[in-house]
Amino acid sequence: MASLRGWREGLVSARTTDSARDIPEATVARLPVYLRALTTLVDNGTATCSSEELAAAAGVNSAKLRKDLSYLGSYGTRGVGYDVDYLRYQIAREIGVTQDWPVVIVGIGNLGHALANFSGFRSRGFRVVALLDADPTRRGEVVAGIDVRDFADLDAIVREHGVAIGVIATPATAAQDVADRMVEAGISSILNFAPTVIAVPAGVDVRKVDLSIELQILAYHEQRKQAEATA
Amino acid sequence: MASLRGWREGLVSARTTDSARDIPEATVARLPVYLRALTTLVDNGTATCSSEELAAAAGVNSAKLRKDLSYLGSYGTRGVGYDVDYLRYQIAREIGVTQDWPVVIVGIGNLGHALANFSGFRSRGFRVVALLDADPTRRGEVVAGIDVRDFADLDAIVREHGVAIGVIATPATAAQDVADRMVEAGISSILNFAPTVIAVPAGVDVRKVDLSIELQILAYHEQRKQAEATA
The missing domain is CATH 1.10.10.10 (Winged helix-like DNA-binding domain superfamily/Winged helix DNA-binding domain)
Structure with a gap:
């Protein structure tokens, strides 16, 4: 016993x-x-x-x-x-969302704006500490209360805030370069919204969000509903 | 045999x-x-x-x-x-993406803009036929070559184009009303980006996109990497 x-x-x-x-x-x-x-x-x-x-x-x-x-x-x-x-x-x-995760978003076009304003990040422990864009005309813009800064400031921001997670919301052509720079700066998890596959070294995690995947799943079921309605 | x-x-x-x-x-x-x-x-x-x-x-x-x-x-x-x-x-x-799927997007804020411009929809058979917004100040705006129109035009647009799939990119508070109106108009598949759960009758499919889910999966792995690095 x-x-x-x-x-x-x-x-x-x-x-x-x-x-x-x-x-x-x-x-x-x-x-x-x-x-x-x-x-x-x-x-x-x-x-x-x-x-x-x-x-x-x-x-x-x-x-x-x-x-x-x-x-x-x-x-x-x-x-x-x-x-x-x-x-x-x-x-x-x-x-792991009981702890605070400082996050940077790179690429402040429409999607970057939407992500910066997305309340669901903050309520789940993700704190956007910086918005970065390579376009100098974007600088000085304030989105969701945060200044848009130069992409060249990435290293300093990652060091200052201990950023482990980066979000890529750039066009496809810029994504690999941004990912390389994130990895060099010490970021080890990347969420990629750019419609392209990025390569990273071992030990770095990448998750890709493809906004069309859910739409395709709907199309699959819609096609079946329409075929049944016809039959 | x-x-x-x-x-x-x-x-x-x-x-x-x-x-x-x-x-x-x-x-x-x-x-x-x-x-x-x-x-x-x-x-x-x-x-x-x-x-x-x-x-x-x-x-x-x-x-x-x-x-x-x-x-x-x-x-x-x-x-x-x-x-x-x-x-x-x-x-x-x-x-089902070898066929053409006309789609309407409702809610033309930052996310609606990003979705209207998203090339991944068009390349997979989804054709955005209309952008609708309840805010009259948005009307006349042109996004990705498409006029932003009055949400009240939904019925006519669904009938004209044979729209089966609707995308909701409104704030959470508007989402249920938009979904109800979509269903009344004859839409039978809804992709919901609003951070809320919407109720629909049987026979209507809803898929929800939560932009924070992938970030949480990254946090899970990041937490483990950090724990291993400390150990």
């Missing part, structure tokens, strides 16, 4: 200290979706929810949700469900 | 005519990613590629890629790989 207890404690302790390493990438990608659903529930004054309710709010099936949350050691309470506020905190901590 | 052959032909024929219904949602979501990778390969003059090469270009593992493509009846040729141009056509047809 003592040895069984020791074995179980070992398991729990392993889960507590190493949990991060065991989470599959597909689960990581769903954590922000759960966080958003939980934030809506908190805003609506909901204290507890079942896995079915949370799954419906997040748009996944409940078996997948329970499996995903089990990687975080969150199993809810039988007959009660999940404590909404605590689960939100657990997921936010797991993602 | 004859009966086995008949059975196999039956299988192939079912796959040809009904293939669309059997494709899992996760595979559907990856098809645009494959399409983008194949377009890059075509642009680079690549005629054939192995599943490993295509998987690397698309950022998935090659077993998953082969499984996904098997739903389309695409198996490549042993020792040769996939015909890049033909596979691109097959996937584009499956998604």
Whole structure:
């Protein structure tokens, strides 16, 4: 009995200290979706929810949700469900958005403007510390309360604020050069909105946002609906 | 032997005519990613590629890629790989982007401007036929060669162009009203960029783009890199 207890404690302790390493990438990608659903529930004054309710709010099936949350050691309470506020905190901590992330945005065209003004960054721990543009005519412009500065200031800004994450919102032709300069300055995570693939050294993470992908998924379903309506 | 052959032909024929219904949602979501990778390969003059090469270009593992493509009846040729141009056509047809999709964008702030100018829509079969805004001071403005028109014109525009897909780029407070009006006008697929959840009747598809989700996935990995660097 003592040895069984020791074995179980070992398991729990392993889960507590190493949990991060065991989470599959597909689960990581769903954590922000759960966080958003939980934030809506908190805003609506909901204290507890079942896995079915949370799954419906997040748009996944409940078996997948329970499996995903089990990687975080969150199993809810039988007959009660999940404590909404605590689960939100657990997921936010797991993602890393309980800490403050200073971010720079490079390329202050329409998309850069939209990103600088996007309230969803600030509410999730991302603080835009600088807006940079290579075009001298943009300098002095103030967007969302932040001065647009010279791209040449990148090094100094990254050092001053400890910036780890950079956002590229330039045209495709400028993106690789901007990425190279970001990496040289010490940035190790890049979110790329430019419609091109950028190459980075090992150890640097790049995520690409393609604004047309969701539209293509809609087209897929729309085509099927139209074919069914015709049939 | 004859009966086995008949059975196999039956299988192939079912796959040809009904293939669309059997494709899992996760595979559907990856098809645009494959399409983008194949377009890059075509642009680079690549005629054939192995599943490993295509998987690397698309950022998935090659077993998953082969499984996904098997739903389309695409198996490549042993020792040769996939015909890049033909596979691109097959996937584009499956998604539905070989046909022309007239699209309206509602909400012509910074994000609406960026979307109207986004070349990735046009190159994938999406044609922006109208830009609509409720703000009368925006009217007469021309964005990406298209006049900004009154939101009240929605019905007439949907009828005239046969619009099935609408894009919402308004503030959160306006999104539900815009969605209701789109549905009334006959739009059955909505891409929602507003930071809020919208309710629609059965038969209408909604996809939501949350610009902060990819940033959160980066934060997750960045947090781990920093913890490892400290350890």
